Amino acid sequence: MNTQINIIEVNKLRTELGNQLIHDGINFSVERGEVFGIAGGSGSGKTTLLRAMLMLLRPTSGSIQIFNREITDAHPHELLAVQRRWGVLFQQNALFSSLTVLENVMFPLKEFTRLDDATIRELALLTIALVGLPMEAVIKYPSQLSGGMQKRAALARAIVLAPEILFLDEPTAGLDPHSAAELGQLILKLRSTMGLTIVLVTHDLDMLWHVTDRVAFLGESKILCIDPIKKLVENPHPLIQEFFDGVWKQ
């Protein structure tokens, strides 16, 4: 397999939405096997950055390389090959509402492998068990599940193809602290067993503190600082201080 260290490299990225400048000269790289956090206040462009990396949004200029492949001007065919090697957990879970949990998890396997139905079913069930969903949940529809269970189901769908990178967009939004902590543990467990690289967009401090290896802090359309979280909180930049102060004081 690929052994290059940097699995994602972003260079001089600039994005504008309408007339609004979102990112101006963003540079960072994500190493294979790390949990890379992207933090920042509301409206700092965290989700936009993630959408640009997922090619849901075309940046104005700059380059994004994933698996050493430039994806900003990639041919749709090439892009498909890259897309199969990542999994995404969206903020709103984005589970298909007309399919049961089991069918949701089976979906990528059916689309991308030539396995028989029985095998697909068993693999999907294994993945569902792995994310800690009870087996009663597999025949339910997403709308019948609690927020935390929906997250787990969406996570199962994201990892069922054994991706190399897992993108998580605000995975703890709307979860109670206990479920959020459990989800954090689950993500770490998956990283070690599946050898995942994880890109985590969040403003949940517990997540940033316990799960991430390095954190990029977005603000003023730039990355203000990339450091392990323990070092990041000591950064004197007013935006960073404001972000962490607001929460520590509570």
Add this chain to the structure above:
Amino acid sequence: MTNGFFTFNAQKQQLICQGIWDVSHLSAIKKEFRTLTLPTQGEFQIDGSSISHMDISGAWWLQKQLNRFAAQGLMVQLNAFSESCHELLILVEKETPTKKEIPKIRIPGWLESVGRFTIKQLDEFCEFLAFVGHLTMEFLRVMRYPQRIRLNSIADTIDLTGFQALPIIALLSFMIGIVISYQMGNQLQKYGANVFIVDLLGLSMLREFGPLLAAIMVAGRTGSSFTAQLGIMKINQEIDALNTMGVTPAELLLIPRLIGLFITLPLLTIWADVFGILGGMVMANNMLNINWHDFLMRFQHEIPLRTLLLGLGKAPVFALLIGSIGCFQGMSVQGSAENLGLRTTRSVVLAIFFIIITDAIFSVLYSKFKL
């Protein structure tokens, strides 16, 4: 020999696994495995030193085979598997759900489905009645405080459901007018009774086709949009938000829509009547040699005002049907996008169904009272 995923060394009784054991190669692995001839008894070794990458699905499949060997009484020894492969195998063995744990989806029998369906329909009908009752109470409440009537919303509804529907309804009824007088004109010509086209067209258009056509168009155009709008608001919890603010959804959303539709549908019916007759006139003029003047002269003698009023009388009833069904289906949306689609379809189908039923009832009543 080494391109595949397995090499079997018969001398050493050793199965060497190699290559990438991940989900995208799993079907190839399975295929190749079936071609192997493995010992059916005794013991053999599996060597994993040349596996370059293994993911959960690879581990799951290997573990499944190991369990099968064990069940056959084969002694299998794993050699030189990497640390991470071992971890995966252990994880997979621990996590694989047993057959008993997996709930089965029970497929009900034919009789049960029919019963369930019937009860569901009856339940929904009761809910609909409750909804209509609730709406009536709300209406009476709002009427007591006239400042609570939302004139802006009513005007909006009139614009959307009435004014913007004018072109399509005009076009359709014009076409229907042409079709009717073409088909009837053919028969009338045979008996030299051309001039009776005026009676036939006038009666059928004013009494039946005008009101029906307008109502069916509005059911498709407006009933569905009511359901979709309210359904999305329900999913986004906007309805709940209104309830908590002490503004009832009925007052703000439902009653203005119903009042608006109540005003527009009779107007649209007259509009449809006019264009239907116009279409018939064009055809009569071209095919049956009845010129404009003759047509209109006969029309006012033969078609009494009562005919128009009888047709028009149905329109408000249709309006209430379409509006209440559309709103009811919208307010019953639950949870998902799929449900919204289902409800929108139901809203249109039910509205048209009840329009036709009601129209039949009207026909019977009118003839009973000799109208």
